[in-house]
Amino acid sequence: MDGAGLPTTRSTCPYCGVGCGVLLRPDGQGGLDVRGDPDHPANRGKLCSKGSQLGQTLGLDDRLLSPKIDGETADWDSALGTVASRFAATIAEYGPDSVALYVSGQLLTEDYYVANKLAKGFFGTANIDTNSRLCMASTVAGHKRAFGTDTVPGTYDDLEQADLIVLTGSNLAWCHPVLYQRILAARKNRGTRIVVIDPRRTASCDGADLHLALAPGSDVALFNGLLSEIAQRGLIDADFAGNVTGLDEALATARSEDLSVTGLSDTDLSAFFDLWCGTEKVVTIFSQGVNQSTSGSDKVNAILNCHLATGRIGQPGTGPFSVTGQPNAMGGREVGGLANMLACHLDIENAEHRQTVQGFWSAPAVPTSAGLKAVDMFRAVGEGRIKALWIIHTNPAVSMPEADRVRDAIDGCDFVVVSDVTERTDTARLANVLLPATAWAEKSGTVTNSDRTISRQRAVLPAPGDARPDWAILAEVGRRMGWQSAFDYQSPAEIFREYAALSGFAARFGRDFDISGLQNLSDEEYDTLAPVRWPVTATRVGGRFFGDGRFFTPDGKARMLAVNHRAPAASPCDARPFVLNTGRLRDQWHTMTRTAKSSRLSAHLPEPFLEIHPKDAARLRLSPAALVRVENDLGSAILRARITDAVRPGEVFAPMHWTGETAPSARIDALVAGACDPVSGQPESKASTVSISEYRARWYGFAVCSGDLHPTAPYWTRTRTDAGYRSELAGKAEPDDWEEFARDLFATDAAVQIVDDPKRGNHRFAFHAEGRLVAALFVSRSPTAVTRDYIATLPGTEAPAVLSGRAPADRPDPGPTICSCFGVGMNTIVQAIEEQALTSVDAIGAHLQAGTNCGSCRAELAFLLEKSRPMQAAE
Ligand SMILES: Nc1nc2c(c(=O)[nH]1)N[C@H]1C(S)=C(S)[C@@H](COP(=O)(O)OP(=O)(O)OC[C@H]3O[C@@H](n4cnc5c(=O)[nH]c(N)nc54)[C@H](O)[C@@H]3O)O[C@H]1N2
Ligand SMILES: Nc1nc2c(c(=O)[nH]1)N[C@H]1C(S)=C(S)[C@@H](COP(=O)(O)OP(=O)(O)OC[C@H]3O[C@@H](n4cnc5c(=O)[nH]c(N)nc54)[C@H](O)[C@@H]3O)O[C@H]1N2
Numbered sequence: 108m109d110g111a112g113l114p115t116t117r118s119t120c121p122y123c124g125v126g127c128g129v130l131l132r133p134d135g136q137g138g139l140d141v142r143g144d145p146d147h148p149a150n151r152g153k154l155c156s157k158g159s160q161l162g163q164t165l166g167l168d169d170r171l172l173s174p175k176i177d178g179e180t181a182d183w184d185s186a187l188g189t190v191a192s193r194f195a196a197t198i199a200e201y202g203p204d205s206v207a208l209y210v211s212g213q214l215l216t217e218d219y220y221v222a223n224k225l226a227k228g229f230f231g232t233a234n235i236d237t238n239s240r241l242c243m244a245s246t247v248a249g250h251k252r253a254f255g256t257d258t259v260p261g262t263y264d265d266l267e268q269a270d271l272i273v274l275t276g277s278n279l280a281w282c283h284p285v286l287y288q289r290i291l292a293a294r295k296n297r298g299t300r301i302v303v304i305d306p307r308r309t310a311s312c313d314g315a316d317l318h319l320a321l322a323p324g325s326d327v328a329l330f331n332g333l334l335s336e337i338a339q340r341g342l343i344d345a346d347f348a349g350n351v352t353g354l355d356e357a358l359a360t361a362r363s364e365d366l367s368v369t370g371l372s373d374t375d376l377s378a379f380f381d382l383w384c385g386t387e388k389v390v391t392i393f394s395q396g397v398n399q400s401t402s403g404s405d406k407v408n409a410i411l412n413c414h415l416a417t418g419r420i421g422q423p424g425t426g427p428f429s430v431t432g433q434p435n436a437m438g439g440r441e442v443g444g445l446a447n448m449l450a451c452h453l454d455i456e457n458a459e460h461r462q463t464v465q466g467f468w469s470a471p472a473v474p475t476s477a478g479l480k481a482v483d484m485f486r487a488v489g490e491g492r493i494k495a496l497w498i499i500h501t502n503p504a505v506s507m508p509e510a511d512r513v514r515d516a517i518d519g520c521d522f523v524v525v526s527d528v529t530e531r532t533d534t535a536r537l538a539n540v541l542l543p544a545t546a547w548a549e550k551s552g553t554v555t556n557s558d559r560t561i562s563r564q565r566a567v568l569p570a571p572g573d574a575r576p577d578w579a580i581l582a583e584v585g586r587r588m589g590w591q592s593a594f595d596y597q598s599p600a601e602i603f604r605e606y607a608a609l610s611g612f613a614a615r616f617g618r619d620f621d622i623s624g625l626q627n628l629s630d631e632e633y634d635t636l637a638p639v640r641w642p643v644t645a646t647r648v649g650g651r652f653f654g655d656g657r658f659f660t661p662d663g664k665a666r667m668l669a670v671n672h673r674a675p676a677a678s679p680c681d682a683r684p685f686v687l688n689t690g691r692l693r694d695q696w697h698t699m700t701r702t703a704k705s706s707r708l709s710a711h712l713p714e715p716f717l718e719i720h721p722k723d724a725a726r727l728r729l730s731p732a733a734l735v736r737v738e739n740d741l742g743s744a745i746l747r748a749r750i751t752d753a754v755r756p757g758e759v760f761a762p763m764h765w766t767g768e769t770a771p772s773a774r775i776d777a778l779v780a781g782a783c784d785p786v787s788g789q790p791e792s793k794a795s796t797v798s799i800s801e802y803r804a805r806w807y808g809f810a811v812c813s814g815d816l817h818p819t820a821p822y823w824t825r826t827r828t829d830a831g832y833r834s835e836l837a838g839k840a841e842p843d844d845w846e847e848f849a850r851d852l853f854a855t856d857a858a859v860q861i862v863d864d865p866k867r868g869n870h871r872f873a874f875h876a877e878g879r880l881v882a883a884l885f886v887s888r889s890p891t892a893v894t895r896d897y898i899a900t901l902p903g904t905e906a907p908a909v910l911s912g913r914a915p916a917d918r919p920d921p922g923p924t925i926c927s928c929f930g931v932g933m934n935t936i937v938q939a940i941e942e943q944a945l946t947s948v949d950a951i952g953a954h955l956q957a958g959t960n961c962g963s964c965r966a967e968l969a970f971l972l973e974k975s976r977p978m979q980a981a982e
């Protein structure tokens with residue numbers, strides 16, 4: 108209960124792998140008040156912008172509320188009957204490997220466990236893979252090679268006990284904001300140093316002592332350089348070396364490495380080596396800049412080598428730390444969601460492991476070898492080798508490399524089932540059968556975060572329409588296919604107990620993952636389960652691994668691996684001179700099906716873009732606010748150029764978020780090649796090659812409206828605002844009739860006001876109904892110069908002078924939102940800095956509240972201060 112006497116429920120944020128605890132209080136009208144849980148060990152009450160705005164994403168307007176078969180609403184009985192009979196018939200006719208499941212690190216552990224049991228134990232195929240293949244597979248492979256198991260040694264406390272934090276291939280400030288804030292807070296107390304290793308200058312660099320803008324893909328060389336430096340300075344930990352094999356070989360290889368491939372200066376290299384070698388308590392955090400690479404597994408091992416050589420692992424404030432992306436990326440690894448794993452960190456290729464799992468499940472068969480990994484799986488779909496495919500909680504038509512091919516492959520597959528919470532996704536639009544899943548806050552289960560803490564997600568809202576939990580849908584299909592007792596689950600608690608019991612058997616093989624201490628939880632104990640870090644056994648709960656020097660390899664020793672630099676699979680050439688890097692934005696989550704519903708989150712960076720260096724922009728003669736066409740053999744995209752020296756010359760960066768629903772020309776994965784790491788099968792999402800030219804449109808448009816939009820132009824975006832939507836548009840051919848174009852865009856027959864100057868190519872339309880603005884469109888020959896953030900607030904108001912395109916003097920344009928929590932725009936902040944002579948982020952907070960809640964925008968506030976200073980000095 109909270110202070111007002113209303114019931115609050117503890118749960119976990121559904122976004123990133125930090126796994127923040129939240130307190131949920133339904134408002135009785137379908138909405139939720141969401142606060143940080145002060146008692147959760149991951150966040151201690153803090154939330155980032157995405158977590159804070161969860162309440163804005165719960166609307167039912169675009170929810171899938173009943174099953175559909177071939178686009179027609181159907182009841183559960185026919186939908187599940189169709190799924191069960193089509194899968195059974197396909198397996199009977201073409202064998203078990205003709206079917207596949209593609210699932211997600213956002214599934215709850217219980218969902219994931221049932222999916223894996225169904226595929227590997229009962230369909231008899233290992234063709235179940237997950238979007239974690241695009242995310243964590245290289246870390247899993249690296250961990251297993253070094254430790255014998257996929258074990259994260261440390262805990263979040265280590266981030267606060269370290270004196271040096273190295274972020275490599277991680278934009279922690281935007282992607283794990285609460286952890287980043289924890290590090291910044293610790294830094295105030297102990298002066299923690301921060302080094303960022305990233306080809307791109309990111310928000311995480313704003314608080315860093317050193318930024319190494321290394322050449323893409325050169326992390327192995329850099330960490331090999333560090334390893335030989337460690338040896339040279341006599342810092343190999345002789346005691347710990349007794350727990351490690353492969354030191355000499357790894358060192359010899361490291362010494363042969365040519366560090367020039369990193370493109371870093373000797374000064375930068377020495378600064379990094381001095382910091383790393385001179386600091387005992389060092390944590391190296393790594394994420395997708397490491398994993399999503401054709402040398403991803405080697406990058407992981409190059410990092411682990413340095414920690415193993417120095418014994419800086421398993422002790423407070425030390426260790427390599429792979430931060431997980433999705434809320435249950437870690438749980439998915441535990442349940443064996445990857446095509447080459449079995450549940451509880453057991454290996455599919457190990458006969459004893461297979462027999463144990465098969466016996467435990469009373470399963471007819473467990474496949475003896477790994478199934479198809481994501482990229483190969485969708486290629487097999489495209490080649491017609493997979494004839495029935497079930498996609499759950501992921502949007503591969505957008506997020507897979509070779510996305511256009513993947514979309515075509517799904518489209519061409521004989522039978523496709525999609526379980527989602529909305530049908531408005533690029534993938535769901537291709538389904539034969541659509542199954543409505545209950546969403547976050549409507550469903551119950553567990554997730555495991557980056558530091559092995561298992562937390563509950565709890566249902567506080569009723570399931571809307573016919574929606575059902577993913578585990579229940581999967582189990583029902585299992586029962587309908589004849590495996591009644593194996594899938595006779597009544598609740599997530601029951602699934603969890605079974606899984607916890609299996610982990611006890613697995614631990615007998617010397618595995619790390621053991622939660623057998625939870626196998627006898629009563630329903631009530633499961634309901635009230637407090638966050639707990641694994642392992643959980645009769646004798647041990649949580650803690651760090653490997654401080655005792657014991658590993659999970661057959662000889663109990665860790666393995667250092669000899670790894671050498673390999674360049675990314677594609678190298679720039681005359682035809683494709685740019686390296687395309689991709690990644691995330693602060694306020695959007697992947698394919699935006701949830702975060703794009705929030706006007707606050709959408710206001711941070713409302714349009715897809717390509718970061719390009721000023722020198723390259725000059726060489727390509729890009730005009731201001733130009734659109735650019737980005738191309739390669741796989742596909743093409745049109746994006747707004749953002750000219751910035753945050754990227755290196757010859758390299759460009761685009762966010763991964765936009766889709767067929769929000770900006771169809773900006774589906775960036777259409778250009779990402781499917782080249783994979785040979786060990787992990789993880790694709791190289793950060794180093795494809797492309798060519799770039801200006802997309803010279805004949806007309807550019809900006810639109811706002813209170814209802815939905817129906818754009819048709821070659822370039823368009825759809826972005827949620829408080830008042831409705833806003834949109835950017837552009838095209839090469841002008842429509843014959845601009846008014847008709849505008850009416851079709853807004854699907855309106857309201858009264859229109861027009862300002863037309865066809866000679867100059869200016870056309871402006873405002874539609875009013877009942878004295879209020881319904882929609883407005885501004886068209887011109889160059890990127891439309893109107894005060895966008897102000898005009899976006901006008902639909903629904905009288906707005907008599909909207910067609911001037913300018914904000915009146917008493918209503919200044921707030922500019923793009925910097926602080927999502929309090930909705931404070933950039934212009935407002937810059938103005939306050941200048942007028943009030945503000946000199947610190949805290950002063951901005953005191954004045955405007957910006958940056959005082961979640962803190963995710965504090966780096967950007969610091970940047971605005973920095974930019975404004977010279978102006979003040981000149982005054
Ligand atoms: N706001 C937000 N947060 C998220 C998510 C989201 O969608 N939105 N998704 C979550 C998920 S699933 C994940 S996996 C994580 C990802 O979290 P991160 O891995 O931190 O995010 P990315 O932006 O994908 O990539 C990180 C950085 O890698 C850099 N990089 C590219 N190539 C190289 C290289 O060769 N070497 C090095 N050292 N760096 C390189 C990129 O420039 C980029 O800045 O974020 C999680 N958190
Ligand atoms: N270019 C490029 N591509 C990338 C990456 C990159 O860095 N660059 N990163 C990769 C990484 S690390 C990741 S993790 C992936 C993420 O990519 P995806 O997993 O494809 O992205 P999401 O948008 O998270 O998709 C989740 C889907 O599940 C639906 N959903 C939400 N809640 C539920 C539920 O409770 N049940 C069900 N059944 N469905 C639900 C959502 O509506 C949405 O359609 O993208 C990968 N792709």
Ligand code: SF4
Binds near residue numbers: 120125156157
């Ligand atoms: S850091 Fe933000 S997105 Fe990640 S779990 Fe916490 S509140 Fe959610």
Ligand SMILES: [Mo]
Binds near residue numbers: 241432
């Ligand atoms: Mo991810």
